[in-house]
Amino acid sequence: MKELEKTKRISIAATLFILAVIIGLLTYKRPKNVYAINTKDTLEKITSTSYFTTLEELKNPEYVLIDIRNQYEFEKGHLENAINIYAAEILSEDNIKVFEELKESNKTAILYGNNPQEVNAPFLILYQLGFDNIKLLAIENSYLQNKLISKNTVVEKSTADITAFINESVKKSNTVETVKTVVAPPKKVITVEKKKKAAAEGGC
Amino acid sequence: MVKKKIAKVLSFRYKILAGVLLLLAGGLVLLPKYQKHEGIKPEELLSNTISPERYMTTDRLAHIIINQDPSFILIDVRDEKSFASYTLPNAINIPLEKLFDEGSDSYLNQNQFDVVLFSNDNFYADQAWILCNRLGYKHMRVLKGGINQWYTTIINPMKPAENMSAAEYELYATRKAASMFFGVVYPEQVKAEAPEIVKEAPKKVITVEKKKKAAAEGGC
Numbered sequence: 001m002k003e004l005e006k007t008k009r010i011s012i013a014a015t016l017f018i019l020a021v022i023i024g025l026l027t028y029k030r031p032k033n034v035y036a037i038n039t040k041d042t043l044e045k046i047t048s049t050s051y052f053t054t055l056e057e058l059k060n061p062e063y064v065l066i067d068i069r070n071q072y073e074f075e076k077g078h079l080e081n082a083i084n085i086y087a088a089e090i091l092s093e094d095n096i097k098v099f100e101e102l103k104e105s106n107k108t109a110i111l112y113g114n115n116p117q118e119v120n121a122p123f124l125i126l127y128q129l130g131f132d133n134i135k136l137l138a139i140e141n142s143y144l145q146n147k148l149i150s151k152n153t154v155v156e157k158s159t160a161d162i163t164a165f166i167n168e169s170v171k172k173s174n175t176v177e178t179v180k181t182v183v184a185p186p187k188k189v190i191t192v193e194k195k196k197k198a199a200a201e202g203g204c
Numbered sequence: 205m206v207k208k209k210i211a212k213v214l215s216f217r218y219k220i221l222a223g224v225l226l227l228l229a230g231g232l233v234l235l236p237k238y239q240k241h242e243g244i245k246p247e248e249l250l251s252n253t254i255s256p257e258r259y260m261t262t263d264r265l266a267h268i269i270i271n272q273d274p275s276f277i278l279i280d281v282r283d284e285k286s287f288a289s290y291t292l293p294n295a296i297n298i299p300l301e302k303l304f305d306e307g308s309d310s311y312l313n314q315n316q317f318d319v320v321l322f323s324n325d326n327f328y329a330d331q332a333w334i335l336c337n338r339l340g341y342k343h344m345r346v347l348k349g350g351i352n353q354w355y356t357t358i359i360n361p362m363k364p365a366e367n368m369s370a371a372e373y374e375l376y377a378t379r380k381a382a383s384m385f386f387g388v389v390y391p392e393q394v395k396a397e398a399p400e401i402v403k404e405a406p407k408k409v410i411t412v413e414k415k416k417k418a419a420a421e422g423g424c
Contacts, residue, residue: 014221021228033246039335040304046331047301088254091247120330121253125246128338155327156282160355162290166387173389189409 033091036130046127052138053110054152064102065137068113068122077141077148079112087113087122099126103133112137116155243338252337253330259348260320262357263375266382269293277317281332282324282351290351292322293386300328303335313341322347322354358382 037045058065058079065082067074074084085095102109109131113119116138123136139150243249268276269292278295280287287297298308300323312319313336321329321344329346336344347354356362361379364372384390 010218010221014225017225018228021232024232031245035242035246035338038242039338043301043303043335088250091250117325117327117330120327121250121334124331124334125250125253129246156324157352158286158324159352160360162351162355162359165355165360169389170387172391186407191409191411 032093033096033129035128037128039128042124042128045132046124051123051127051135052116052155053135055137055139055150056152058110058137060108062107063110063135064107065110065112068111068119073114077143077146079148079150082112087118090122090126096129099131099134103131107133109134110137111135112139114141115139116153244340249334249338253334258333258344258346259326260345261348262354263379263382265292265320265347265354266358266379266386270382270385275317277311277319279311279319279321280323281321281328286324292351292354295322300332303332312336312344313339315342318343318345320345320347323350325350325352359386359388 053063057063065079067078067082067084068087068090069078069084070086071084074082078084083098085098089095099109111119111123111126111134116136119136123134126134138153138155140153141148141150143149244252278292280291280295280297281300281303282297283299284297287295287299291297296311298305298311302308303312321332323329326346326348329350333344333346349357358379361376361383364376380390
């Protein structure tokens, strides 16, 4: 009798345990997006390889344009044959699928936005997820009469030499300016002749 | 005979059961290997990078430098050459390639200071920020517009046009004062030092009164 009770307890415990394991397995989900490379390798790659393209290089048939701006801006004007994938939704299942398909078919995804800075974040995140078939289009967009105008830009270009500017301003201040004093022509003094008092005329 | 054999097997039943359970437990240990990756989740990283929270304006930074706020560290992620030619006061140079070298970690991964990253614009600084954010480093900021913006707003602020609001003028005055702090000298400063031109006293015109001709005196 004692033996039977013991078996009962053990079998109940065992089934519960196995149930827990099975439930665990069923609910276990692989995370959707996993980084393929660590930060150190990413840093090495982005500092050693060139990932910029220009408008002239877009003729390559292997390139697929991807517009990371929002839908409103995309509809307002976009480059020819571009696909719209908004930056904030770049990691959704459908969009990741797009990138995977591009990778499988050996095509290069060209990301662009209103300026290169805007594309930086989505680009770098996709890059870390292992999509090394992406490039960044270094352009700046503007609108002229509702028409999109894109032109090439260079990132991290220093626009001004600040040291030179400061030195110049100091130099300017050191050369004492010769203050020109415009000598005004002497005022003409018009002396109003006083009317002579009528002289006492002689009379009788 | 058969009964005996079954009894023999059954005597091991607890061990067999324990074996099965151990096997399953071992399987559980192996599973999470998929999930192991460095840093925060990609989704989290994306939402962090899209929010403009990390940006600091040049005006704010100028204010911090002028007040000598000790809780900020400035880090220049440009190369050594640009760093040597011009940088912000008291900035530390960690070129982007050397971001994860030994020694830079003590500046980046700490809780005492706020770190402000900057480069010529904010492209490289952003990249450094994204990588650090993935590793979970806190208190990181990026100077919006970088050195170029610093030049156009603080060092060489544009004089507002006459039709602009008073607020614009006020901003210009603050920026100009800030630029003087950072070493720019304005010609007006010098003019103020120039000696004042002493106005000559207007010449007195002395009109010599003509002697009146002796009036014809009446007489008979």
